[in-house]
Amino acid sequence: MVTAPLRWQCTARDGAARAGLLVTPHGAVPTPSFMAVATLGGLKGVTMEQAAALGQRIILANTYHLALRPGAERVRRLGGLHAFCGWDGPMLTDSGGYQVFSLAAHRVIDDEGVTFRSHLDGTLLRLTPEESIRIQRCLGADIIMAFDECPPAAAARVVVEQACARTARWLERSRAAWLAAEGPGGCATQALFAIVQGGTDPGLRAESARAAVALDLPGYAIGGLAVGESADERQTVLDAVVPLLPEDRPRYLMGVGTPLDLVEAVARGLDLFDCVLPTRMGRHGIAYTDDGPLRLKRAEYAEDPRPIDDTPSPARRLSRGYLHHLLKAGEVLGGTLLSLHNLAYYQRLMARLRAAIRGRRCAAFAAQFRARYRELGDAAVAAGAEPAESGE
């Protein structure tokens, strides 16, 4: 393996699930671990101090968004992303590949790369594997991602095949650009993760995984999920890909998901996660609990004196009635308090999963969780949703 500034050490196994410690230049993170999303270098409505106090240990920021605003060079001149946003801990940047999916109406793909027309002001942004790695070097996260093409779940097989082939070629170019980097911010301080694509086709997924594993990288991600596929399709993909990934490298499931999604994925051997749901749903008045999401704007909570649950966050001492009041009055603080709760809930869930793995009761934990947790109906999710790139 290429020398990389990242180690992942397995500390416990329970079936397919693993607990471990991910050691980066900015500190260690117990896994399984959930990364909060700081799209533009800030969590939505939540300070880094607050996130750290809730137990947040690693965060994610978005290359595409930061390249547009404020620009990678500006971040570099202001000391790199850690200093820029005031986060001393481990950090990961994505590559912009996800925006190939989420901003499909704003980009043109060719074999060399992707040209985006800015969703903000129409200026052009050209991302190639080399440029994505260069930008991520300016940003300076501990983990950087290969530039990939992420097709939608409903894409025709030929489209997925082409995206897989591009992703494989771009991975080689991403790796070469990463290895060529020297000095601070080069491959001595940043670890490159590969991304496995392949849509919902187990065969294409396996092919993509084998190509990535052959390059012997510090970590492996499964991309192209949470893009419209069903939960069953997602589990099928995980079951096909995970056994092909090296046992001794961290596995990152990109952009997933709800608390139940995380439980299912941890049980299948995934280690790292990111998702905008805790903060986005918080802003929309939704609080996660073991019973599923609570929609606190509903009239039934107007005089409910109970806290959301016993998750340790600033919301724990507040009644559902108070949170309902803030949300109904349109107070930003309501969304902030629910975001704090949700981030804390996710962190505690990961801690419970780690403990379950250590105690060899992960399957029982997952079964209990599955039996109790109820997702929102699709209509409710749609009502709470906002455009994928509206800011996080």
Next chain:
Amino acid sequence: MVTAPLRWQCTARDGAARAGLLVTPHGAVPTPSFMAVATLGGLKGVTMEQAAALGQRIILANTYHLALRPGAERVRRLGGLHAFCGWDGPMLTDSGGYQVFSLAAHRVIDDEGVTFRSHLDGTLLRLTPEESIRIQRCLGADIIMAFDECPPAAAARVVVEQACARTARWLERSRAAWLAAEGPGGCATQALFAIVQGGTDPGLRAESARAAVALDLPGYAIGGLAVGESADERQTVLDAVVPLLPEDRPRYLMGVGTPLDLVEAVARGLDLFDCVLPTRMGRHGIAYTDDGPLRLKRAEYAEDPRPIDDTPSPARRLSRGYLHHLLKAGEVLGGTLLSLHNLAYYQRLMARLRAAIRGRRCAAFAAQFRARYRELGDAAVAAGAEPAESGE
């Protein structure tokens, strides 16, 4: 004096300025002290934990707004305002009298009280001295305010005279309602402050002050300022009123003001203040410093690596360039970080004023502050302003 659950003890004098300790049923507050504004029971974008960590010791909430949403009875059923909003410290509620000014287009005054047509949905809210005190009893703050009529600075003399006369009559009724209250939330646990009105006329101000002082209340407020008068007119009013107020009672200057306004008022013997500026201006991208407000959205700050200043808040470790980026990108976090800075700046300014008074160098501190501090131009203030009752 009526037995009241509030004591103010003077600990140092320096010219007209005083330092002291205000003791309430929810704890003691060193004065001079600035109250952050929690209009609807929450600070704008800032949690109570954050405010406490910045040194905030006493907060203010608005009777009119809480009576509309979520309703005083609901707050009472959810444990009173302290429990409702998760603030264990001292708290003051205003009486709704300020909305007689700020919502002039939405109300009709008669000698009995004021009928508001809700700025939200058109429903009617009737406030009288008795009803204001009843609502404030439901809310349960440590300090409650008499119901007054607040005329605009530009009002004709006859209007101001009439407002003064009404304010005096309503003060007697407010006092009677306060004294009649029994049990928890009655006058054994809440202290009533009178409000002096009289516009910019020193004679009317003096008359209003004498009438209030004759009722021997636990504290005295100067209302009807920051309603359009000039700084000179305001100083004239303070010079006319302050000498008439009892030396041994706290003096509260309502709704004022900028850091310089606070320095001027403390030097003239005022003890308590409240203002929406720290959070409102923060949301609009303005950070207070000893040099005056910085408009951080300006391009000149885009690559400024310095922090705003050395005020201890979560913003201190962040560059002006980062804050500029968040503000330009419309991230709520930018406004939150500036609100945190501004609240911390106000708290530290009050601490510096208290220390100056104890050190008998208040006049020198004020002179230095005055020489350095530059207010925004009126146009800039107008650009940063929002309708008076848009939510705080």
